[in-house]
Amino acid sequence: MAQRHVARSNPERINLYQQITDRIIADLEAGRVPWVQPWGTANAGIGMPHNAVSSRRYSGINVLTLWHAVVSRGFSNHAFLTFRQAAALGGSVRRGERGVGIIYTRRFVPSSERRRADTEGTATSGGIPFLKHFTVFSVDQCDDLPEHICLPPPPIPDGLILPHAEELIAATGADFRIGGPSAYYSPGHDYVAVPRPDDFHEPINWHRTAFHELGHWTGHATRLGRDQIGSFGSKDYGREELVAEMAGAFICAALGIVPSVRHADYIGSWLQIIREDNRAILRAASAASKAADYILACRDTASTGLDVAGEDEVDGFELEGRLAA
Structure with a gap:
């Protein structure tokens, strides 16, 4: 049977x-x-x-x-x-x-x-x-x-998005360094680096970049434990970039910031990954949601002082690696 x-x-x-x-x-x-x-x-x-x-x-x-x-x-x-x-x-x-x-x-x-x-x-x-x-x-x-x-939720008032974003970044407790010529996350030293906001043509892009890099930060072994050993240009690297891109977009949306494609030149590598494995996008989206939830929970914990782990309901989606095997 x-x-x-x-x-x-x-x-x-x-x-x-x-x-x-x-x-x-x-x-x-x-x-x-x-x-x-x-x-x-x-x-x-x-x-x-x-x-x-x-x-x-x-x-x-x-x-x-x-x-x-x-x-x-x-x-x-x-x-x-x-x-x-x-x-x-x-x-x-x-x-x-x-x-x-x-x-x-x-x-x-x-x-x-x-x-x-x-x-x-x-x-x-x-x-x-x-x-x-x-x-x-x-x-x-x-x-x-x-x-x-x-009724749809009321719009976020002008002037509150940037302070809310800054509060969220601080609430994560991440080693978050501002300055220098490039944006990146260092897995070996566990810190995020982004240029100064005034180095961006549009200041809102600083926030999009910051949350992309914080998406990578959640993958550290002490947090969500994703594989981050892929070298630049490899499929493993492309998979992690896909997770960080979606995580950044999810966080921006939750804060009322219009998301954007920070790395449009990666679309070709994403397509290759997705075409070769029809479960790759599901795995990436699931990992991105976990990353976004991890970061957003830092804000909620800071404001309430409580552990805000989500309830076990059926209106979400998770794809465990062994399920996809």
Whole structure:
């Protein structure tokens, strides 16, 4: 029975990976970078897609999927919810509306494994990973929702973005050095270096660069532990750059800063990586979300003094390496 189930589910999982990968490749080949959406043509302001009920940010590849929907379908904000959540709020999804498919992973621990762990007094194994697909709708596609659910968040007042960015950088506790001719992260010495803000043609680009490099900073062995040994021009180097690019874009969006492509010349290497492995973009987006969440949590911890680890909900996406194997 189990073998027949695997035979049925694996092709479905591979097809889902391929659908997502094909869309990302089409965007890149057309010169559109999916994590840097053309917000000037969007009805919604800058922001991160989130669940309208829990307010929790979606993560990983779901960020790119929902951003694409916001821009291409003209939604007015970044709030989404399921059909059941809309009904629980006393509202409804309008007849004929088409939802947006997002994905998440979970791990199933067989009852025999749980009994063994209870008997032996040991922890259960990691369990069996499985991928699920479900549909969410923009609040724009619903009727009779509570007013506070439908209203987009107020715009960030002028003059607050740069101070907020500076506060976030300070809250990370990173060894963050300003000055010099170039921007980089040194894994061996664990510090970030960026030029002075007045060395940039547009000061906002200083912040985009800073958060890109802080994206690399999260990969240190004492933090998220990503592989950062790739030499310049290698595939490993390209994968890490892809993670940092998306992480920087996610952080900028969360702060209300329009993201940009800091390294447009890397698009060719990204395309090569994504074409060769239809799960590469999912892994990179998942790692980027973890990096962005790590940095943004520093701000939240500094303001509350509490550990703000996210709740275990099903409206995000994580792709473990062993799941993708």
